[in-house]
Amino acid sequence: MLSAEILERIRSGNSFWVATHIDPDGDAIGSVLLVGRLLRHLGKKYAIYLCDPVPHKFEFLAGVEEITNKEPDFKPDTFITVDLPDLVRLGYTPPQSQIINIDHHPSNEDYGDYNWIDVNRTAACVMVLELLKSVDFPLGRQEGEMVFTGIYTETGGFSYPNVSTEVFLVSADILELGVNAADIALRMTARDERNLALLGKVLATLRIEDTVATIELTENMLKELEINRADQDSDSFIRYPVSIPGVRIAIFFRENPTSGEVRMSFRSLTGVDVNQLAARFGGGGHQNAAGARVRGDYKEVKKRVLEEAKGYLSCAEA
Structure with missing residues (x-):
């Protein structure tokens, strides 16, 4: 469950790095982009710093150009990780700062100063969506595409055993934002x-x-x-x-x-x-x-x- 302590830490922080695991998938990319939208909404200084490049099929997502593979030129007071079960899979040495750990992996090592781990959630992006809603973020199609991409890839196009009732309820709400589900499905499965x-x-x-x-x-x-x-x-x-x-x-x-x-x-x-x-x-x-x-x-x-x-x-x- 989202805690008041995590919200307070985000509100009180001034500078942030946002990260996820090596070999990022759709849930990882969608989640860090959503966190970026949240921090921008709150007027925070932030950088989305990943070890590995963004796979080409996710480059259609808005804001993906913000993601960098080079260490930012500032040190953060808060480090937000999403969809990252342990710091080894980060791929680089984490900064010396407070860590907010948001994840749904059962293997998560609770390495953060603030840990929000919910193994019953199908995708991390659904957890970040809850975070955005908690600050009354004005959701639109772009955020919806980030969430739907995360859900689609994490569930194998709604075919894996992790598909839950929540997945369909969230997806239905996301489609109301103008997301084209068929277009995203094609992007995820198309090959040259x-x-x-x-x-x-x-x-x-x-x-x-x-x-x-x-x-x-x-x-x-x-x-x-x-x-x-x-x-x-x-x-x-x-x-x-x-x-x-x-x-x-x-x-x-x-x-x-x-x-x-x-x-x-x-x-x-x-x-x-x-x-x-x-x-x-x-x-x-x-x-x-x-x-x-x-x-x-x-x-x-x-x-x-x-x-x-x-x-x-x-x-x-x-």
Whole structure:
């Protein structure tokens, strides 16, 4: 529940940084933009400072040009994080300031001086929407697009198990603001020719072992299709293996030789808690959707994670 202490801290603060997790998704981008609207409304000095660039498909959102990947030239007295379960996934050293932590991940570590954690909320942007309403912010279509984008991506287009009654009630209110739901859905699912070819290459790597399905995206695939890492749009690829009947866990491996990391996405559509599995590799997320990054040899990491996943399922079934 939104506390009076958080509202008071925002009202009394003078300068703010706003941030979210590495590899930002629609909920993360929508949420930081909404916080920016709130701070502007209250006349505060602020910067939205993220570790990673904004994915191209979210660039239509109003105010996205405010987001920077360079450290701001001022130090904040208040640091607001949204959709960020732990400070490791921030991607940079947080400033020495008061932290307001707004999140819906069950794995959140309560690292803030002020923590608003609600695991029953489907998306962080819905929580920030409540914050805006609490100060009588004049909501319009642009804010509605931020919220709807967050909800749409967080629920997989209203297809994941986290879809709730609140999701539809909030979406209905948002559409009344003039949001074009069909347009946003198209933006979230549209792919150019090269990214469609990339999807084909990734799905060709599909393997299923003991109800664990894996797919992978290698550096060679990007080179063959002449796709820059920043231009590839692969986050939704994990939806395909997890939808296969009988699959209990799906894992999407992505190679990054530049950073020496292997990025992994975990999904499940059953009672399997992939958040706990991701935590074994320093990651986290939700029961049915989580992620992690591991440094090491790509093939060795894949082998280790797959064996861990199969063992995890065996223990869960015992």
